Amino acid sequence: MTTPPVLRMSSELLRLILDQIEPDPDKTVPIDRRQFLSVESFDRPLDSTRGSIRDIGNFRCCCKLFADVGAPLLFTRVTARFSERGLAKLEQLASWPHLARLVKKFSYLLPYFYRNPNGGVRMVLPGAGDALLEFDISSLRQKAEEQQQIIRTHKDERILRKAIASFTSLQFVQLLRVSDAEDRALLQYIRQHEDLRRFVDLEWAPACSHGSQTIGSALLHSNVPWSRFSSPMLSPQSAEFLATHSPHSLPTLAARLTCLTLHFDDGTDLDQKMSELSGLFRTVFTTAVNMQAVHVGFPSHRPLSLRLEEVFHNVTWDKLVAFGVQGWKLDAEEIVDLALRHKDRLKGLRLRDVLLKDGSMWKDVLARLRESMHRLEWVSLRRIGYARHFDELWLAAGAEVPDDPPPGESDSEASEDDEIPGTMLGSSTLTNGAIEQFNDQEDDTDSDLDSDDELGREANSMEFPPLNSPSTPATASWCNCNGKGHHDTSEDLDDDGTTVGVDGYTIPNFKRKAWEKWVIRRCPEHDEP
Numbered sequence: 001m002t003t004p005p006v007l008r009m010s011s012e013l014l015r016l017i018l019d020q021i022e023p024d025p026d027k028t029v030p031i032d033r034r035q036f037l038s039v040e041s042f043d044r045p046l047d048s049t050r051g052s053i054r055d056i057g058n059f060r061c062c063c064k065l066f067a068d069v070g071a072p073l074l075f076t077r078v079t080a081r082f083s084e085r086g087l088a089k090l091e092q093l094a095s096w097p098h099l100a101r102l103v104k105k106f107s108y109l110l111p112y113f114y115r116n117p118n119g120g121v122r123m124v125l126p127g128a129g130d131a132l133l134e135f136d137i138s139s140l141r142q143k144a145e146e147q148q149q150i151i152r153t154h155k156d157e158r159i160l161r162k163a164i165a166s167f168t169s170l171q172f173v174q175l176l177r178v179s180d181a182e183d184r185a186l187l188q189y190i191r192q193h194e195d196l197r198r199f200v201d202l203e204w205a206p207a208c209s210h211g212s213q214t215i216g217s218a219l220l221h222s223n224v225p226w227s228r229f230s231s232p233m234l235s236p237q238s239a240e241f242l243a244t245h246s247p248h249s250l251p252t253l254a255a256r257l258t259c260l261t262l263h264f265d266d267g268t269d270l271d272q273k274m275s276e277l278s279g280l281f282r283t284v285f286t287t288a289v290n291m292q293a294v295h296v297g298f299p300s301h302r303p304l305s306l307r308l309e310e311v312f313h314n315v316t317w318d319k320l321v322a323f324g325v326q327g328w329k330l331d332a333e334e335i336v337d338l339a340l341r342h343k344d345r346l347k348g349l350r351l352r353d354v355l356l357k358d359g360s361m362w363k364d365v366l367a368r369l370r371e372s373m374h375r376l377e378w379v380s381l382r383r384i385g386y387a388r389h390f391d392e393l394w395l396a397a398g399a400e401v402p403d404d405p406p407p408g409e410s411d412s413e414a415s416e417d418d419e420i421p422g423t424m425l426g427s428s429t430l431t432n433g434a435i436e437q438f439n440d441q442e443d444d445t446d447s448d449l450d451s452d453d454e455l456g457r458e459a460n461s462m463e464f465p466p467l468n469s470p471s472t473p474a475t476a477s478w479c480n481c482n483g484k485g486h487h488d489t490s491e492d493l494d495d496d497g498t499t500v501g502v503d504g505y506t507i508p509n510f511k512r513k514a515w516e517k518w519v520i521r522r523c524p525e526h527d528e529p
Contacts, residue, residue, distance in 0.1 A: 007065060014069045018056065031259060031293045031322055075099050079107040080163070081178060082156060082211065084146055091159045093166075100166035108160075109178035110211040112187070112202035114144035139182060140200065151210065160218040170224040172259075175211055175231040177204060205266070209238035220249055227290070228259035236266050236273040239280060250280070254287040258319075263297040263326065270298060271305050282313045291317040297326030300353040300383065303390070308334040316341045324350030324380070329387045332360035336368045343373050350380040355387040355505070361497055362507070362515070367490035370519045379519045381512045386497055389505035493518065 060070040080090040086109070094100055150156050164170065179187075183202060190196050212234075219226060264270065285291075296311060298304045308330055320342045339349060349369070356362060362384060369376065493515060501508040507515075 007063070011065070011069050014066070018059070018070060018073060071099060072102050075102040077105040077107070078103050079109055079176075081109040082111060082147075082150070082207075084150065087150070087156055087159045090163045094159070094163040097166060100163070101168045103167040104169050105172040105174065106164070106167060106170060107174040107176055108211060108215055109176050110207045111143075111147075111178050111180075112183055112204055113147055113207040113210070114140070115201045115203050115206075140186070157214045157217060160214050161221050164218040164224060165222040167222075167224055170222075170226045172228040172230070173215060173219065173226055174229075175208070175215060175234070177208075177233045204233075205235040205237040208233075208235035212238045216249060216253060219253060227256050229257065230259075230261040232261075232263045233265040234262050236264055236270070236277060239277050250283055251287040254284040255289070257284075257288040258290050259293040260284075260288065260291065261293070261295040261324075263295075265299065270302055274304060274306055275310065278310050278313075281311045285312060285315045289317070290319060292319050293322040294320065295322075295324035295326070295350065297324070297352070298328060300327045301394075303327045303329050303353065303355055303387075305329045307331075308338060312338065314341075319345065321345055322348040322350070324348075324352065325354060326350070326352040328353070329355045329357055329390075330360075331357050332362075332365045335365050339369060340372055343375065345375065346373065347375055347377045348379075349373070349376060351384060352380055353383045353506075355385050355390050357387050361495060363490040363493045363495040366493065366515055366519050370490075370521065373519075376520050379516045381507070381516050383506045384512060385500065385506035388497075389500050393504045488518075 056070045056073050060067040060074075075093075078093065080086045093103075186200075187202050190201060208231075212231075264274070266273070285294075294317070304327060308325070308328070323338070323342065323346060335351065335354070339346065356365070369379065494511065495507075499508065499511070500506060506512075
């Protein structure tokens with residue numbers, strides 16, 4: 001029998017064809033590029049129900065050759081949810097070594113934990129009126145009982161250890177929060193009816209603590225080559241728990257790190273909580289001698305006021321190429337001192353939502369960076385400003401600082417959805433929902449993910465702007481290079497400490513983009529980004 005022509009095609013050619021359907025997951029953004037945080041660390045996993053994944057799954061059903069060629073497109077990046085269903089799929093994947101060995105990035109999705117010490121899910125209706133009738137009480141009770149059963153039996157810890165040990169190519173671990181429409185609706189209602197918290201509540205801190213502990217334990221008991229960790233919504237309580245219960249384990253984990261990207265999402269008494277974790281940060285950052293990229297961020301509307309070195313402890317990383325902070329009130333010298341410690345290697349510096357304290361000026365910071373940081377290839381200054389303006393707006397004027405974004409409204413928030421079709425490998429069949437529903441979630445589409453707008457969802461998201469940002473508009477009138485070069489001084493930056501954008505406390509968007517180019521000696525009008 002003659003072999004069909006399509007089966008005589010090389011694996012390389014078939015892979016090139018499939019790349020037109022689904023991008024190659026091995027084509028990751030380099031650490032030193034401006035897009036690294038959004039694309040690799042803080043971006044949500046792609047929608048697992050997208051048509052391209054269905055097409056690849058169907059392609060793999062044809063024959064063993066097609067199954068082998070398509071497998072890396074489906075299993076290089078895997079997500080699993082803390083649930084009976086999600087853990088079962090994760091355990092199933094771990095039982096297939098030929099697929100598990102393909103996993104390079106693992107995202108663990110944690111839901112809010114239901115807290116009902118008084119049997120609250122059963123009692124949620126009394127006195128609440130008709131407004132809660134839209135909630136399926138049996139569904140809420142089932143979720144709570146499922147979570148308690150998983151924790152009581154240590155099922156998640158057992159499966160995570162088995163799965164991560166089977167991911168022999170694992171490089172990146174990501175901890176994310178997930179919520180469905182029912183959870184979001186209930187949380188919103190509870191915020192409006194605080195008395196209901198004695199009956200039922202959804203809490204992130206214990207969920208984050210439990211997930212961090214089980215992931216950390218699984219990594220400690222494995223021999224996989226992971227070196228990158230990211231969580232865009234870490235609870236300070238979870239870090240405190242790790243410091244208290246696993247003091248000897250943290251240095252072991254930290255020594256493996258080359259990239260650490262964290263964003264703390266709890267704005268209540270954040271200065272006090274982070275001050276209490278100062279010793280933990282010292283342990284992690286002094287042990288992580290191989291660090292290449294670091295980001296630590298806080299809510300933009302609740303910026304941290306601690307000094308930079310209360311977190312970073314004057315550490316110098318010999319291999320650091322990208323560094324970022326977000327949501328912080330700082331003095332100019334704090335920024336300059338940390339940057340200059342790494343001037344021989346640092347290629348990227350991200351200072352998003354950083355507000356300078358009284359006595360500091362951005363023109364002085366930028367001048368020092370331009371003068372000394374000759375290896376810098378990009379600087380991100382989105383939504384920088386002055387602490388005085390922020391305080392006047394939110395405090396002196398009596399404005400109320402907004403709550404942290406509700407679940408589902410954060411750019412880093414994933415949402416749950418149904419599964420996708422499966423595939424076949426030899427005689428082993430993955431039925432509907434048993435393949436990338438290891439990738440067990442879907443997230444909202446955000447077509448403006450890399451926008452440079454000052455307002456809207458991008459104002460509080462986590463990403464680095466794209467390297468090819470739009471050219472500064474003509475309103476940046478201080479260009480004097482005449483198309484031949486840029487030779488002005490920091491006094492030409494038009495920074496008097498009083499100019500603010502439409503939000504009332506940050507530098508106008510057109511101006512900060514021009515400043516970014518000036519720091520790395522690019523003309524804001526004529527040089528390519």
